[in-house]
Amino acid sequence: MAERVKRTRVCIVMGGHWSVQAGGAQYQAKCLADMLKARQDVEIFYLAHKVPANREQDGYRIVHFGPGQRTGTLHVLASLPALYRALKRLRPAVVYQRSLMPYTGVCALYCKRHGARFVFHVASDWDVRRQAPSGSVFRRLSRRIAEYGLHRADILVTQTQDQARLLRSEYGLETTAVIPNFHPAPEPDVVTRPRDRRRVIWVANFKAVKNPEYFVELAERFADRTEVQFVMIGRGAEDPRYRPLFERIARLPNLDYLGELPIERVNREIAASDILVNTSTTEGFPNTFIQAWLRAVPVVSCWVDPDGCLSSGRAGVLAGSRERLPVVISELLADPERLNRLSESARAYGYANHQQDRALPLVDLVAGEACARISR
Numbered sequence: 001m002a003e004r005v006k007r008t009r010v011c012i013v014m015g016g017h018w019s020v021q022a023g024g025a026q027y028q029a030k031c032l033a034d035m036l037k038a039r040q041d042v043e044i045f046y047l048a049h050k051v052p053a054n055r056e057q058d059g060y061r062i063v064h065f066g067p068g069q070r071t072g073t074l075h076v077l078a079s080l081p082a083l084y085r086a087l088k089r090l091r092p093a094v095v096y097q098r099s100l101m102p103y104t105g106v107c108a109l110y111c112k113r114h115g116a117r118f119v120f121h122v123a124s125d126w127d128v129r130r131q132a133p134s135g136s137v138f139r140r141l142s143r144r145i146a147e148y149g150l151h152r153a154d155i156l157v158t159q160t161q162d163q164a165r166l167l168r169s170e171y172g173l174e175t176t177a178v179i180p181n182f183h184p185a186p187e188p189d190v191v192t193r194p195r196d197r198r199r200v201i202w203v204a205n206f207k208a209v210k211n212p213e214y215f216v217e218l219a220e221r222f223a224d225r226t227e228v229q230f231v232m233i234g235r236g237a238e239d240p241r242y243r244p245l246f247e248r249i250a251r252l253p254n255l256d257y258l259g260e261l262p263i264e265r266v267n268r269e270i271a272a273s274d275i276l277v278n279t280s281t282t283e284g285f286p287n288t289f290i291q292a293w294l295r296a297v298p299v300v301s302c303w304v305d306p307d308g309c310l311s312s313g314r315a316g317v318l319a320g321s322r323e324r325l326p327v328v329i330s331e332l333l334a335d336p337e338r339l340n341r342l343s344e345s346a347r348a349y350g351y352a353n354h355q356q357d358r359a360l361p362l363v364d365l366v367a368g369e370a371c372a373r374i375s376r
Helices: 024-036 072-076 080-090 104-115 137-151 161-171 212-221 240-251 263-269 287-291 325-333 336-353 354-376
Strands: 008-016 042-050 060-064 092-099 116-121 155-157 199-201 227-235 255-257 277-278 299-301 316-318
Touching: 008 080, 008 104, 008 240, 024 042, 024 092, 024 287, 042 080, 060 263, 072 104, 072 137, 080 104, 080 212, 080 255, 080 316, 092 104, 092 263, 104 137, 104 299, 104 325, 116 137, 137 161, 155 354, 199 212, 199 287, 212 227, 212 240, 212 325, 240 255, 255 316, 263 287, 263 354, 277 325, 287 336, 299 325, 316 336, 325 336
Parallel strands: 008 042, 008 092, 042 060, 092 116, 116 155, 199 227, 199 277, 227 255, 277 299, 299 316
Antiparallel strands: none
């Protein structure tokens, strides 16, 4: 009779589950859970404030904590006692949490009191930049609780070397491991790009930090060029703050807004495009970059350039400013040979640095911490 493998418990703690809160951090947590559940020695629980109706996933269980599922600073703070109680009830050997927020502090407190190991994963450059004391008292309190957890993590994982340097200079903390974001390789479906038109795409949820208005401005600059089509994908039409922007979008014949789409459709739309544009002021490591690269689509970014992947010329172009963006796009569209070379180098860069097997060190780190904890 085969010996039964002893399974150790890992809790993944996030603000929301991917199926109801489709963001980059949530997708990366989903990918991690999918890889962890293949191991016979690990038992996974996914704890979140926003969860789907079906909480029994293939290979792990979703646990809801907190009052209701509303977001916002006050609701996050109100959910902290429930998160601590959920962890205490489940008694994990390892807690993995991504994105600096008050949950970070609660996870660290639980692990400190109960002898578990805490793995914190940076999700944005904002996580490793000290914030000046500003905003409401609740926002300042949230940051203090989060930073308490940051200083008490047993394992600190960053997405880039840039974040590792920021973590050291801003907080005096050393990164345990730098592990880039990862995606599964695309299916071998052939997506044809129109020969008579170039396609420029923007993918993000409408937020101030994403600057969607800059992409609309870009489309307006090309409004008289029928050979270029612009496409926007992302959640935001229901936000009254963006009503004037959507009125501008509706007036542009060369700009299509497709709304929020499932990731499979997003990938198809990216694959059918020639250039992905990013207008964010700051990011962690945009998942859209990887989605584009794996489909031979170079990135043009105003400011975001993780570890110099664009300024080096390996995977796209760093415009460097809002004003330079139309110039860079014009130059690429006017030089098909350069655009083709960038497409091939982008694909090579994506496959070399961001395939799913790049997550194996993270899987081993989390599962290894579980094994180390259980053997003590």
